[in-house]
Amino acid sequence: MSSQDQLGGATTLRLSNPDVVVVGAGTAGCYAAATVANAGYDVTLIERKSETEAGHIACGDALKGASDFPDAIPKSQLEPAITNTEVDHGRFEIPQEETVLEIPVPGELAVIDRWEYGRRLIEGAEAAGVEIHYDTVVQDVTQNDDGRVTGVTATRRGEPRSYEAEVVIDAAGSLSVLQEYADLDDSTFDTNVTYQHFCSAYREIVHVDEPVEWSDALVFKPTERAAGYLWYFPRTETEINAGLGFQMTEEPMQLVDDLKRDLENRAEFDGAEVEDKLGAALPTRRPYDSAVHPGYVAVGDAAGHVNPTTGGGIAGAAYAGQYAAEAIVDALEDGGPTEAALWEYNERVMDHFGARYAALDVYNILSTAIDVDDLMGLLAAMPGEKLAEALYSGSTDIGLKLKLEALLKSRGHWGTIWNLYKTKRTADALLAHYETYPSSPADLGAWQERRDELMDDVYETTGAEPKY
Ligand SMILES: Cc1cc2nc3c(=O)[nH]c(=O)nc-3n(C[C@H](O)[C@H](O)[C@H](O)COP(=O)(O)OP(=O)(O)OC[C@H]3O[C@@H](n4cnc5c(N)ncnc54)[C@H](O)[C@@H]3O)c2cc1C
DSSP states (O other): OOOEETHHHEEEEOOOSSSSSEEOHHHHHHHHHHHHHHTOOOOEEEOOSTTTTTTTTOOOOOOSSSGGSTTOOOOHGGGGGGEEEEOEEEEEGGGTTTTTEEEOOOOOOOEHHHHHHHHHHHHHHHTTTEEOSEEEEEEEEETTOOOOEEEEEETTTTTTEEESSSSEEOOOOOTTHHHSSSTTTTTTTTOOGGGGGEEEEEEEEEEEESOOOTTTEEEEEEEETTTEEEEEEEEESEEEEEEEETTTOOOOHHHHHHHHHHHTTGGGTTOOOOEEEEEEEEEEOOOOOOOOTTEEEEOGGGTTTTTTTTTOHHHHHHHHHHHHHHHHHHHHHHOOOHHHHHHHHHHHHHIIIHHHHHHHHHHHHHHHHHHHHHHHHHHHHHHHHHHHHHHHHHHOOOHHHHHHHHHHHHTOOHHHHHHHHHHHHHHHHHHHHHOOOSSSSSGHHHHHHHHHHHHHHHHHHHOOOOOO
């Protein structure tokens, strides 16, 4: 059912009101929409791209831990998009040290055809009963006099449209425009977001004639300038996702040219053909302190749910989508989507991965203040398994024997080691504090105050400029 209103000359199509509107048909939006629909509610998913382009998203195509993903979208639906399951380690090329580090990656790892994966996610949401409106760009967020979000307005091929819903899920990705449109000041929703919390990244899909030797590895390499890295992730032995990114705190890089230069210098890419090019921003920050507001929830990149040291955000987006949807269903069944009713979503995110990502953000902050050559020299001397553990857990314990071995190999970098050791202590303290994330919005202020004190220790220890 729909109706039309004449507004200032333009006709706005009012669509029948779904219970929940989801903006963005990426990973977070599809999981959220499917979970709400599976619970028997009406869901409309709004996507600005066309039906053909939807799911085509800039990505390195590396996927971690997919077999444990929420089953709102069946794994069998996504499996055909997984193109390489042989990958089991990271290969860190450190040209400054003429070293290559092979570091095992704990847990299950795969490389995917991201566009196919995106399409299959959307099909999964559709199969769960979600209605999808393509070519529809959200232009504003509507709110009632109390500030509660009541829907969105959009345009579809130039035609205005309006949607009313009990809850709007903001799954519109990095730097979501919905958060510019909405007035979120009267809730705990985290609005402390600046461009410095993002990384700008670009990737190409490249075909080579001969199989690459490292088809079982994710290849990383620091860029010539600080705070950037290149990657080569093998979708297959001859189809490579090649990309690079830099922290937006740095001088902008010429992403396309810098990637081209590196490709030209690698023998394995001789005569290679580029099939597809895409770039985007991704958050490299702590997760939002709170991603809920009455009638409104942000998920995935729109709430900073990315591992800030690896840039991996697909897993966080999938789980955040599920947790948000389950909190919304609970709220709809019990008094409505108030901030307090939606709060369990924040708690589940922090408990599962948010605390860990906040601790890992400390190393990101350190990287903006440290001499990168020194750090690379040190990395080259460290035990690989322990580095991997630290990268994924946010913390690690190094045994005495390993410590001594590393110490001997790393002569010349002891100042950096001391710096890292002190930084790790601040990261551990932060992790412990995140484990006490409050169980209601009323207690968030006191929790943030203590967290900000711990962040002051981080800035003092690392010598970095405050990030938040
Ligand atoms: C270059 C690059 C490489 C990456 N590599 C990896 C990797 O290897 N592994 C990994 O796990 N993660 C990687 N990430 C991160 C990962 O891609 C994201 O974390 C993940 O896609 C987030 O999913 P999302 O659903 O939150 O947002 P998105 O996937 O960005 O989806 C947002 C959707 O919202 C739509 N949208 C936006 N605005 C509007 C609007 N106004 N109206 C309607 N629709 C709108 C967009 O069109 C899009 O479809 C990478 C990111 C980049 C940029």
